[in-house]
Amino acid sequence: MIRAAAMALAMAIALPAAAQDAAPLASERPKPRPEPGPDVEAPRQASPEEAADNGTGTADPPTEAREAGRRDVLRLDDASQASCLAALRDLGVVFQEVAAVVPDDDADCGILQPVKVSDIAPGITLIPEAVVRCPTAQAMAAWVQDFVLPAAARLADRGALVAIETGTGYDCRRRNDQADGDLSEHAFGNAFDVMGFRFEQGPPLRIEPRAAQGDMAEAFQAAVRASACLDFATVLGPGSNAFHDDHLHLDILVRTNGFRLCE
Numbered sequence: 543m544i545r546a547a548a549m550a551l552a553m554a555i556a557l558p559a560a561a562q563d564a565a566p567l568a569s570e571r572p573k574p575r576p577e578p579g580p581d582v583e584a585p586r587q588a589s590p591e592e593a594a595d596n597g598t599g600t601a602d603p604p605t606e607a608r609e610a611g612r613r614d615v616l617r618l619d620d621a622s623q624a625s626c627l628a629a630l631r632d633l634g635v636v637f638q639e640v641a642a643v644v645p646d647d648d649a650d651c652g653i654l655q656p657v658k659v660s661d662i663a664p665g666i667t668l669i670p671e672a673v674v675r676c677p678t679a680q681a682m683a684a685w686v687q688d689f690v691l692p693a694a695a696r697l698a699d700r701g702a703l704v705a706i707e708t709g710t711g712y713d714c715r716r717r718n719d720q721a722d723g724d725l726s727e728h729a730f731g732n733a734f735d736v737m738g739f740r741f742e743q744g745p746p747l748r749i750e751p752r753a754a755q756g757d758m759a760e761a762f763q764a765a766v767r768a769s770a771c772l773d774f775a776t777v778l779g780p781g782s783n784a785f786h787d788d789h790l791h792l793d794i795l796v797r798t799n800g801f802r803l804c805e
Contacts, residue, residue: 701742
């Protein structure tokens, strides 16, 4: 046993020092992959044309997203939209949710959560149907129920109100149909135009200049117009300007400090 130990010691002494130094005591842990620093250029995104040739059949996402526009800002969160739709049902509005309106020719216009309204109250049809945002329809329905119907009931010789003649709901255009300038609230589904009212009997009562006529038609038009400013932020009609002599423009534009424009 003493001889075996002596031989092992002799062999150890005979090994070259460099070989002893090279033998690791334990394997090294792999070094973590370095994170790209601020001076490291990120991989280039392929263009849509290149992506079409990459065999995936789909284009890579754009490197820069479109800047959020007004239609994006006006989108309600899911809970608020659901609450608005429930309010429409409670008010007896007949409507359907339709596909988002995102026009190709104008990136600023559109409605991301539109509804198409056919009846604004039980038995009161919109002619024609109107596509607007849900809050616009809710304001319209509340106005009709709280003010238009009671006022219409005073026109005893006409019978019940059966329809409201509409002008424009959604429409991607500038204010007052001008070629340039600010977009109209119609361009976002925030506005609604009323052209007239149809009753069971007699001709429609259309919106028109009625100053000093002194009849019930004038009184009715004045009453519904004035009351509309309780539900809408903007009310324009005959006398406001030449562009509104044949209809009531109603919109829900939010202004500083809740300011309302009623002319």
